[in-house]
Amino acid sequence: MSGPPRITGGELTATAGEQLSLTCRASGGHPAARLTWLNGTRSFSSTSDSAGSGKTLDLFLPRLTKWDNGANFTCLADQGFPQLARTKASSRILRVKYPPVVQVPSPSVHVREGEPASLSCMVDSNPKADVTWRKVGGGLPELAVPRDHLLLLPKVSPRDGGPYQCEADNGVRPAGLGTVTLQVYYPPVIEDTLDSEVTMLHGQDDLSIECFAAGNPKPHIRWRRKDTSLYWDNPLRFHRVRYDVQGTYQCVAASDGFREVTRDVYVDVVGRPSIQGGLTTLTVAAGSNARLHCEILADPIPATVTWTWQTKDGAESVVMATDLGVIITEEPTDDGIASSLVVEDVGISEEGTYVCQAANMFGEARREIRLEVTAIQLSQKDKKVTNNSNDSLVVISVSMATLVLGIVGAIIVCVAVKKKWLCRERKPDTSTLSSTRSMPPVPKSVKRLGHGTNDSGVEDLELQELDGTLKPRPPPRAGKEWTSVGLSYTALAHSNTLPPYSTVERHKPDGEDIRSRGRIPEEDIMDDAIMDDTEYIPDDPPAPPPKDKKRRWTRRAPPGDMTVPSSLHEAENALNEIQADSI
Structure with missing residues (x-):
């Protein structure tokens, strides 16, 4: 043969998915040359047709893939006498365009708040694709720096967390797409939807307060009474609202790896007064001071506390601070007011039932305390009130005592004389x-x-x-x-x-x-x-x-x-x- 075989077809860049047809033609030489297609070093099966004085061999590829890009197709012409004529060959490098293929090395990236983060995606395409980064559901952070297949975040915040996508496009459809999820760990944050003060009506049933908190990892939320270690689940439920539930409660949110955070909520209970439990019967000795105590819980706080006295005969009168031998004091407490009634030098005449009463805009409450005097002798107050009668009784008593002593002495003398003791x-x-x-x-x-x-x-x-x-x-x-x-x-x-x-x-x-x-x-x-x-x-x-x-x-x-x-x-x-x- 005068020269090597000639290959036609495949001069232009093909696109993946298209068909490819190559023709190898050898001319001259005797005997005629035998043609063979090689894919690198692997031979393709082929059919030879005689055409005039030369030989022709076609190579047909029904669908090109990205793997065909850069393939070396070679056509060999061999006359069968290697001593007389050497084997001659012609080659063609196949150029195939294919869309970008994106691979993500780390689909999920975990960093703590305030630390830097780096997101990356690998792109395979022909020709080279342009890579674009975006955040799903929002824009890129202000400090984000995209560098081809890399996205750099120098200092992440909780709002930077979420999925990111890298898109590669080289003009061959479809474009390549990859997703990277950024996990930003940050301490719990209680949402502002929780009010700092909640008002409840005394006597209501089945009320609750719910606390919401965000954080990564997801925080565990509980409730506790402030400055105590008594916890309740979220939401905080009150089966029966009483004045003793009034106070400050804390929503506590805790996550692994971070310190717990709290939010204070003051529960303010309003309603009619409620009198704390106490003694219903007070027993004192005559002549001493009787102290009766009444502690009222209410919101709003009653302006005054009224004391009334019911005698054994059923007579009722209002006890005033100006009464003789009576002291009434009132002191504010954390949740109401405390009133004390002191009856000085108490006597039998002061026995009876003392009633403590308080009222506000929601209603009133009352508590009865029975006062009992144990001693028989009269008190100083009784002596002051009944001075004349008591003086007469004292004189009569002394006279009777003297008379009795005289009679007894006379009897003793008579007996002693009779017994001859004297x-x-x-x-x-x-x-x-x-x-x-x-x-x-x-x-x-x-x-x-x-x-x-x-x-x-x-x-x-x-x-x-x-x-x-x-x-x-x-x-x-x-x-x-x-x-x-x-x-x-x-x-x-x-x-x-x-x-x-x-x-x-x-x-x-x-x-x-x-x-x-x-x-x-x-x-x-x-x-x-x-x-x-x-x-x-x-x-x-x-x-x-x-x-x-x-x-x-x-x-x-x-x-x-x-x-x-x-x-x-x-x-x-x-x-x-x-x-x-x-x-």
Whole structure:
């Protein structure tokens, strides 16, 4: 062959999707050359047609793709005798235009607020495409810098977050498109739709407050009472509005990686007054101060608090601060007003029911407190109010007390005298009396049995009690020696110096011997003042009286070993006992 084969077709740039037809023609040479199409080093199947003195081979591509761009199609002509004729070839580089293909290396980019961000997309196209960036739903940030397939954001903000698109266009349809999502992490932000103060009516049911907050990641929203750790879910619900729910609440929004944020909401409860629970009964001692307290919650706050007093009889009166012994004080509180009623020096007359009342534009409230006084004595106030009557009662009481004490003292003295606890005289020992002396007469204050004996020389002798019986009391010595009164004292003289009692002769005034008759003489003369009480004494010795449980008869041996006849001694005891009973 005189030259290499000639290729026709494919001189212009084709577009992807179109058809391509190439023709390879060899001329001259003998034997005729055999034609083969190669795609690089891979051969295509082909059909050869003879045309005159030369050979022709066509290559047909039904649809071009972007992968066909830059393909090297070669046509080989071989005569079959490599020693005589070398193989000759011709090539054609295929140019195919195709639309842009965009690839996104990082579909989602995460940065914190204030940090820089870089968005990128890769474009494959022929010819080269122009890349355009835009933000879905808005424009690019002011500080954004687009650089071909890159978009630079030096400092992102929460509003910069969202999807971004890069569009590549080279004139071949369709244009290429890629999407990158920018995630900007920022702390929670509570929306301004939440009011700083909410007003509720006292007594309403099922009210709620809802809080909205934005943030990335999405914040968790809760409610709490300010300065406490008690939390509620969002929205904040009030099943029953009371004055105790009034206060400041906080909406708390928290996100991972950021500090929680709060927003204060003051809940203002308005309505009729409500009186806080307290004592319904107050018990105090008389004379002390009674303090009654009443705490009112209301909005608006009542102008005044009224105290009324209901007595046990049902009478009702208004208690004024100007009343005597009454102090009324009022102090403002965080949610209302507190009123205190102090009743000084409280007494029985101040008992009753005290009513605390308060009212505003929404209504009124009242609470009853019962006052009880425990002590019986009157207070100072009662004494001031009833001074005259109380003075009389005091005088009467003192007089009665004095009279009672006098009566009791008199009774005690009488009992003591009767029991001989008082005025008890010592009993001299009469066993030493001289037998020559007659029985001493009864003193003037008592009955007398006679005028005494002739040898005594004494008109009357006083009797004394000795060992349960009355005995003659020795007369006063009057400066005389003991021997001049005819008495015997064992301490001064020996008993044997006196004659025996049995040898002594006792005579009545008429000289009659009482021993010759063998009985005790009867007293003839009685005192006129006590004649009605005189008892008859028989001649025979009387039998001893019955023994008393309280006072028993006692017999003692006469001192000095003196011998006294038993019968005569018993007769004297009986006589003395009868005289004592008469006295």
